[in-house]
Amino acid sequence: MGSQLSVDESVKVVIIGGGFAGKAAACDLKSNGIPFVLVDMKDAFHHNVGALRASVESGFARKTFISFEESFHDNFKQGKVVGINLETQHVLLESNEELHFSHLIIATGSDGPFPGKFNQISSREAAIQQYEDLVNEVKKAKHVVVVGGGSAGVEMAAELKTDYPEKEITLIHSKVALADVDLEPKVRQALKEILLKKGVKLVLGQRVSNLEELKMNKACENTELHLDKDPEVIKADLVICCTGLKVNSACYGTALGDKMGNDGSLRVNEFLQVDGHTNIYAVGDCANLTGPKMAYLAGVQANLAVTNIINSVTGKCLKPYKSGSLTMLISLGRDNGVGQINGCYVGGFVVTKIKSKDIFVGKSWKEMGQHMPQ
Numbered sequence: 001m002g003s004q005l006s007v008d009e010s011v012k013v014v015i016i017g018g019g020f021a022g023k024a025a026a027c028d029l030k031s032n033g034i035p036f037v038l039v040d041m042k043d044a045f046h047h048n049v050g051a052l053r054a055s056v057e058s059g060f061a062r063k064t065f066i067s068f069e070e071s072f073h074d075n076f077k078q079g080k081v082v083g084i085n086l087e088t089q090h091v092l093l094e095s096n097e098e099l100h101f102s103h104l105i106i107a108t109g110s111d112g113p114f115p116g117k118f119n120q121i122s123s124r125e126a127a128i129q130q131y132e133d134l135v136n137e138v139k140k141a142k143h144v145v146v147v148g149g150g151s152a153g154v155e156m157a158a159e160l161k162t163d164y165p166e167k168e169i170t171l172i173h174s175k176v177a178l179a180d181v182d183l184e185p186k187v188r189q190a191l192k193e194i195l196l197k198k199g200v201k202l203v204l205g206q207r208v209s210n211l212e213e214l215k216m217n218k219a220c221e222n223t224e225l226h227l228d229k230d231p232e233v234i235k236a237d238l239v240i241c242c243t244g245l246k247v248n249s250a251c252y253g254t255a256l257g258d259k260m261g262n263d264g265s266l267r268v269n270e271f272l273q274v275d276g277h278t279n280i281y282a283v284g285d286c287a288n289l290t291g292p293k294m295a296y297l298a299g300v301q302a303n304l305a306v307t308n309i310i311n312s313v314t315g316k317c318l319k320p321y322k323s324g325s326l327t328m329l330i331s332l333g334r335d336n337g338v339g340q341i342n343g344c345y346v347g348g349f350v351v352t353k354i355k356s357k358d359i360f361v362g363k364s365w366k367e368m369g370q371h372m373p374q
């Protein structure tokens, strides 16, 4: 990759979604000189891997949003895609504008509660302000409850306790084991022990039964949380929700509904082409691939989709996707973390070293000509 290719004038790639997958595809297309338009509802790429640190440390959010326009100039369009016309090969924006494509990369990712995700129509400044507001709410609260003990909830609880050891932090999780099911049991056990050592209170195997009624991310004294099994009522000053993610299928549901799995993700073949469509690719969290949904895998898939688009227009063979072995790192505050690389357990030092400079995600800063978070 990297040299400017000469392709037929009819080639125009539209990428829907500028998350880890979409921005990786855009970087590749840009460096190969392939005409493209990247569409996202925000005007900045959100490095949500740092979203939970940005929730406790003032000034950090600014490092996690990178302006698309500065990186992709006229190849970026801010807008919400509301439909795809497969016949005419157009993507329809909420503003009624239509974008023609010869090839389409769908990278709409997944959505989940703030602060782990920030998939909203927003400017960079407004997004940063929302994180700064949360930092201030955290400061006010004496007892913070984090609901959901998947990887995001675990990281959130650890970030809070690391920066505010004097605050009471409770993590409520519906299952007994914490974090991602794809992690080795010993990794999950180790992170549980670190959280307990830090002083996070764990309430496991219980659901919050009145979650819908609670106001999230806003300090409010004596907010009552009810549990489904235990009669105990937990009183908190601030509730942060880190429960499950959902695939963002709204914009392709009508056109490609018959290609969707139960969770809304798009079924793809080994070349990452959506079933039955040789010019439409799905990558990242919205692709129906086995294994965990991860930022670095989204980037790998996007790189392959671009390679396959280039190969298809230059008459070369397409390359199949190989998922490889799992690398997953959970940071538990600035000072600790656990994870696994190629099935091997890695402890605090390695995780903080990798995640602070972030070999997996830091790449995007270099690619997009920006500085990575320190």
Ligand SMILES: Cc1cc2nc3c(=O)[nH]c(=O)nc-3n(C[C@H](O)[C@H](O)[C@H](O)COP(=O)(O)OP(=O)(O)OC[C@H]3O[C@@H](n4cnc5c(N)ncnc54)[C@H](O)[C@@H]3O)c2cc1C
Pocket: 016, 017, 018, 019, 020, 021, 022, 039, 040, 041, 042, 046, 048, 049, 050, 051, 052, 079, 080, 081, 082, 107, 108, 109, 110, 111, 112, 115, 116, 117, 118, 119, 120, 152, 248, 250, 251, 283, 284, 285, 286, 293, 294, 295, 296, 297, 298, 329, 360
């Ligand atoms: C708190 C947290 C921490 C994480 N930490 C890690 C980690 O350390 N390492 C790791 O590898 N993974 C991590 N992940 C997982 C990682 O964030 C996801 O796998 C990754 O974001 C997927 O990238 P994506 O590009 O597929 O989708 P997303 O990042 O979800 O991006 C999708 C983009 O599409 C845009 N979009 C959606 N619909 C439309 C539409 N209709 N019109 C226009 N734009 C649209 C959205 O605005 C968004 O920018 C973490 C996830 C969370 C929640």
